[in-house]
Amino acid sequence: MSFAVEFVSPESLLYSGESTQVVARTRGGGEIAFLTGHEPFIGSLLASEVRVTEVSGDIASFAVRSGFVSVTGTSVTVLSDEATLVDDIDVAVAKADLDAALEALKANEDDKFAAQDKQWAELKLRLASSD
Amino acid sequence: MPGGAERILRRRIGSVKNTKKITRAMELIAATRVARAQQRARAARPYSEQLTGVIEDLAAAGADVDHPLLRQAEKVERVAFVICAGDRGLAGGYNSGVIRAAEAEIQALRAAGGDYKIIAVGRKVNDYFTYRGFAIDTTFSGFTDNPSYENAREIARRVRDLFDSGEVDQVELIFTEFISMGTQTPAVRRFLPLESTETIAKSGGGDAEAVAGYSFEPSPEGVLEDLLPRYVEARLFAALLDAAASEHANRQRAMKAATENAEDLIVKLSREMNRARQESITTEIMEIVSGAESLGADQQDARTDLLIDHLNPDHLIAEHVHP
Numbered sequence: 541m542s543f544a545v546e547f548v549s550p551e552s553l554l555y556s557g558e559s560t561q562v563v564a565r566t567r568g569g570g571e572i573a574f575l576t577g578h579e580p581f582i583g584s585l586l587a588s589e590v591r592v593t594e595v596s597g598d599i600a601s602f603a604v605r606s607g608f609v610s611v612t613g614t615s616v617t618v619l620s621d622e623a624t625l626v627d628d629i630d631v632a633v634a635k636a637d638l639d640a641a642l643e644a645l646k647a648n649e650d651d652k653f654a655a656q657d658k659q660w661a662e663l664k665l666r667l668a669s670s671d
Numbered sequence: 672m673p674g675g676a677e678r679i680l681r682r683r684i685g686s687v688k689n690t691k692k693i694t695r696a697m698e699l700i701a702a703t704r705v706a707r708a709q710q711r712a713r714a715a716r717p718y719s720e721q722l723t724g725v726i727e728d729l730a731a732a733g734a735d736v737d738h739p740l741l742r743q744a745e746k747v748e749r750v751a752f753v754i755c756a757g758d759r760g761l762a763g764g765y766n767s768g769v770i771r772a773a774e775a776e777i778q779a780l781r782a783a784g785g786d787y788k789i790i791a792v793g794r795k796v797n798d799y800f801t802y803r804g805f806a807i808d809t810t811f812s813g814f815t816d817n818p819s820y821e822n823a824r825e826i827a828r829r830v831r832d833l834f835d836s837g838e839v840d841q842v843e844l845i846f847t848e849f850i851s852m853g854t855q856t857p858a859v860r861r862f863l864p865l866e867s868t869e870t871i872a873k874s875g876g877g878d879a880e881a882v883a884g885y886s887f888e889p890s891p892e893g894v895l896e897d898l899l900p901r902y903v904e905a906r907l908f909a910a911l912l913d914a915a916a917s918e919h920a921n922r923q924r925a926m927k928a929a930t931e932n933a934e935d936l937i938v939k940l941s942r943e944m945n946r947a948r949q950e951s952i953t954t955e956i957m958e959i960v961s962g963a964e965s966l967g968a969d970q971q972d973a974r975t976d977l978l979i980d981h982l983n984p985d986h987l988i989a990e991h992v993h994p
Contacts, residue, residue, distance in 0.1 A: 548717050548721055549718060549820075550715045550718045550719070550820045550823075550904075550905060550908050551711070551716050551819070551820055553714070553717060566888045566889070567888070567889050567893065567897065568888060568889030568893065569888040569889060572888070579884075579886060580731075580884055580885040580886065580890075581886050581888070582725055582885050582886075582887050582894055583887070583888040583894070584888065584889065584894045584897040584898070588919065605900075607901070608725055608894065608897070608901075609724075610721065610724070610725055610728075614735060617721060619718060619721050619722060619725070619901075621824070621904060621905075622818060623759060623822070623899055631966060632991045646740065653697060653828050660874075664761070
């Protein structure tokens with residue numbers, strides 16, 4: 541049994557396909573896996589990895605900056621302002637982002653936006669290296 | 672001076688022809704960019720629709736929190752204006768339309784004793800208000816013809832900083848709405864505080880098939896808390912995309928008009944040039960004719976010794992050549 545998965549971002553439809561299992565990490569809830577027939581669910585995502593098991597058995601792995609996962613019995617939609625396939629992560633860009641964020645944090649420790657940028661850059665670097 | 676006027680006109684025609692080539696190229700470029708901007712606006716729609724859909728589901732679940740972005744000020748005294756226009760001119764009335772609408776809003780606020788903050792998006796906005804002596808809070812520029820979501824997020828951060836810290840009670844968004852290829856109008860929209868979730872949900876846009884009985888993680892309020900900032904960014908992004916499409920459409924129209932004007936001018940100048948050429952030819956003929964006539968008149972004159980054949984002492988030369 542499979543269901544439809546979509547990754548929607550403001551710039552484009554990032555991914556669309558059939559899947560048998562999606563694993564995401566929600567704020568406060570830890571990792572959660574969705575199978576066909578999951579109860580209707582809306583969760584707020586942390587900067588984390590989302591893994592989609594395709595019908596063929598391959599796993600597509602995404603880095604998600606923040607966003608939401610909306611689940612009905614027949615579909616899973618991941619809404620994210622910024623998400624990317626782990627294979628597509630540009631390590632050089634992520635490193636530059638991390639440096640910029642650290643610089644900003646040095647100037648102002650309470651800069652919560654820079655803290656988010658730092659977290660996101662670190663996540664991308666971690667996922668890209670573990671790949 | 673014969674030929675002088677003609678030469679000047681020929682040079683002018685050459686320069687108008689060059690201008691026409693440039694405006695024509697700009698028109699074509701703008702035309703393809705409108706299409707691309709529209710395409711991007713379409714690509715952004717699923718995201719904002721889904722986002723609104725989630726808000727609908729939240730409203731259905733009865734979630735309503737005391738979120739800072741929803742906080743209504745009792746008395747609106749300080750207002751921030753996010754003014755979105757272009758970095759470049761040559762777009763007809765595009766920039767001035769937005770700027771005029773913005774200035775009217777600001778003046779109305781000042782007349783009512785309020786205080787303003789300007790967040791300028793696009794260099795033209797910054798230039799205009801700086802020149803007029805308005806205080807500019809922040810300027811964002813360099814992307815108005817092709818904005819990315821990152822740009823929207825940066826602006827949203829500044830806006831939320833101002834609003835969350837209570838520096839302003841309200842935020843107005845002024846941009847150009849892209850209604851159709853032929854119609855774009857400046858629009859003034861209240862941006863913050865957001866309407867209540869019920870109002871957002873009712874304004875639609877989301878997939879109406881809201882499924883009851885969602886479970887939320889961490890909680891309906893927790894989801895809403897994360898969602899509203901995204902909603903702010905998405906709305907700003909949609910406005911930027913609308914503005915970009917409008918800018919290109921306006922530029923295309925302006926450049927089309929400029930190309931047509933150049934064509935008219937070329938026709939007019941060519942006629943003038945032909946007339947000038949004809950005039951100089953006529954003048955030359957007149958000079959030759961009158962010269963010949965005066966020669967003919969001189970022959971009957973007493974001073975015949977001054978005529979060429981009298982001054983050319985053939986017989987003397989011949990004596991030297993054939994001794």
